[in-house]
Amino acid sequence: MQLTIRDATPGDWPAIWPFFRAIVAAGDTFTYPLDPSDEQGRAWWLLPAPNRTVVAVDDATGTVVGTAKMNNNQGGNGAHIASASYMVDPAHGGRGVGRALVEESLRWARAAGFRGMQFNAVVETNTHAVRLYESLGFDIVGTVPEGFRHPERGYVGLHIMHRPL
Helix, strand or coil, X not given: CCEEEEECCHHHHXXXXXXXXXXXHHCCCCCCCCCCCHHHHHHHHCCCXXXXXEEEEECCCCCEEEEEEEEECCCHHHCCEEEEEEEECHHHCCCCHHHHHHHHHHHHHHHCCCCEEEEEEEECCCXXXXXXXXXXXXXXXXXXXXXXXXXXXXXXXXXXXXXEC
């Protein structure tokens, strides 16, 4: 799949919202409440500058197939470490969209002067994401035991992952 990754606009939200809502409602990868309103989801995901939200668009169809949000992980004296979150439309999974979004977030973080990137809440049962992040240089630096209540597996670990930039 040939992709274009570009900054998201408010006009992209109607394309993001259906898969955002489905992914969040599944309750197995994100720590968001399971039933956000459209307005809550938009506020959580479409970040203002200097943060960034992007969409991955299939060049052949013009369809939004994924999205990422990028921001500083903390404020103040911790603001030099970036963070990001990713969602790929399940109908387009396994085609490199997630990898392209992570690579774009790493480019953004380097260009913005961040010294590292940290993910605070990677569900240990989300093995596809864990493998992807590790393949791109992230390490698991800690795991909160039973830090996530998985809808099918019960309480599972929540990884903190990091990589220097």
